[in-house]
Amino acid sequence: MGCIVKGKEGRVAVISIRLNGEQRQAREGSIADLVASLGLDVKKVAVERNREIVPRSTLADVALAEGDELEIVHFVGGGC
Amino acid sequence: MTDQWSVAGRTFTSRLIVGTGKYKDFEQNAAAVAASGAEIVTVAVRRVNVSDPTAPMLTDYIDPKKITYLPNTAGCFNADDAIRTLRLAREAGGWDLVKLEVLGEAKTLYPNMRETLTATETLAKEGFLPMVYCVDDPIAAKQLEDAGAVAVMPLGAPIGSGLGIQNRVTIRLIVEGASVPVLVDAGVGTASDAAVAMELGCDGVLMNTAIAEAKDPIRMARAMKLAVEAGRDSYLAGRMGVRRYADPSSPLAGLI
Numbered sequence: 496m497g498c499i500v501k502g503k504e505g506r507v508a509v510i511s512i513r514l515n516g517e518q519r520q521a522r523e524g525s526i527a528d529l530v531a532s533l534g535l536d537v538k539k540v541a542v543e544r545n546r547e548i549v550p551r552s553t554l555a556d557v558a559l560a561e562g563d564e565l566e567i568v569h570f571v572g573g574g575c
Numbered sequence: 576m577t578d579q580w581s582v583a584g585r586t587f588t589s590r591l592i593v594g595t596g597k598y599k600d601f602e603q604n605a606a607a608v609a610a611s612g613a614e615i616v617t618v619a620v621r622r623v624n625v626s627d628p629t630a631p632m633l634t635d636y637i638d639p640k641k642i643t644y645l646p647n648t649a650g651c652f653n654a655d656d657a658i659r660t661l662r663l664a665r666e667a668g669g670w671d672l673v674k675l676e677v678l679g680e681a682k683t684l685y686p687n688m689r690e691t692l693t694a695t696e697t698l699a700k701e702g703f704l705p706m707v708y709c710v711d712d713p714i715a716a717k718q719l720e721d722a723g724a725v726a727v728m729p730l731g732a733p734i735g736s737g738l739g740i741q742n743r744v745t746i747r748l749i750v751e752g753a754s755v756p757v758l759v760d761a762g763v764g765t766a767s768d769a770a771v772a773m774e775l776g777c778d779g780v781l782m783n784t785a786i787a788e789a790k791d792p793i794r795m796a797r798a799m800k801l802a803v804e805a806g807r808d809s810y811l812a813g814r815m816g817v818r819r820y821a822d823p824s825s826p827l828a829g830l831i
Contacts, residue, residue: 514625515622515623515625516622517625533623533625533628534628534629535623535625535628539632539634539667540623540667541620541663541664541665541666541667542666543659543662543663546659548662548663548666550666551666566622566663567622567623567625568620568621568622568623568663568667569620569621569623569632569634569667570618570619570620570632570633570634570639570644570646570664570667570668571618571619571620571621571632571633572594572595572596572597572598572601572604572618572619572633573594573595573596573617573618573619573621573647573649574594574595574596574597574617574647574649574734574735574783574784574787
């Protein structure tokens with residue numbers, strides 16, 4: 496569940512999300528913020544939020560919400 | 576004289592498509608792709624490892640600007656999962672040319688054709704250009720074409736089996752009936768199998784395990800390149816007729 500914690504910069508809201516099948520805490524903000532905080536290159540991944548594709552061009556505009564289910568995927572080796 | 580083929584308006588010179596799974600490491604994978612001369616590689620779509628974002632990635636070794644990435648739905652057992660995977664692939668890569676495969680069971684990895692047809696229709700409506708893995712059945716191949724497949728990809732034998740082309744007659748029937756490219760997908764074990772596929776008139780061959788599990792994958796990649804080229808040339812050259820008895824190659828006249 497969401498809670499408020501105090502960081503150095505002041506009050507930062509932390510919310511609970513499910514990312515790639517695992518429950519985790521994330522700072523409130525946009526999906527682009529989350530991708531960057533994970534150290535991922537936004538140009539190399541695709542994001543699905545609650546079973547809907549979030550176009551790369553809008554990642555910075557979509558705010559994370561409590562309970563969001565996110566999938567972040569990329570290309571890996573694979574055959575037929 | 577260049578011999579090229581086109582799928583959905585994109586033109587390629589190499590008729591060999593290779594997978595990027597099962598290799599020892601990315602270096603070996605990249606070297607095998609280079610040796611194969613392939614211009615298209617299949618790739619899978621999987622979750623990012625969020626606990627290790629700095630892990631090396633396929634795109635660091637095989638440049639998607641130089642080699643066409645063909646996202647594949649390997650591992651999907653129903654239409655919904657396959658469509659969901661390809662929507663993500665389109666977003667990740669930014670292109671519409673994809674490879675659809677909807678599997679029926681783990682034991683044979685035979686395609687589930689009902690789900691495959693459903694998924695093909697949906698993908699085509701959404702603007703995708705699906706190249707579709709299918710059974711070696713000429714009727715199913717036509718149905719896929721009607722549903723919007725931009726290429727049909729019948730199996731030569733089960734995925735990863737290396738059994739070679741089990742039914743040359745049905746592969747040939749598919750080639751004769753198709754108005755989209757036909758590529759044998761799965762079952763190739765060695766170079767002669769690839770040559771057989773091309774001699775049957777297929778537009779191309781897709782393989783992964785035959786190269787990745789060879790003792791020397793890079794050498795096998797080269798062998799496959801040559802086999803596909805040889806098979807294609809042999810098909811274009813038009814083979815001799817078959818006789819039941821001998822026919823001497825030297826003239827009978829002038830025998831001492």
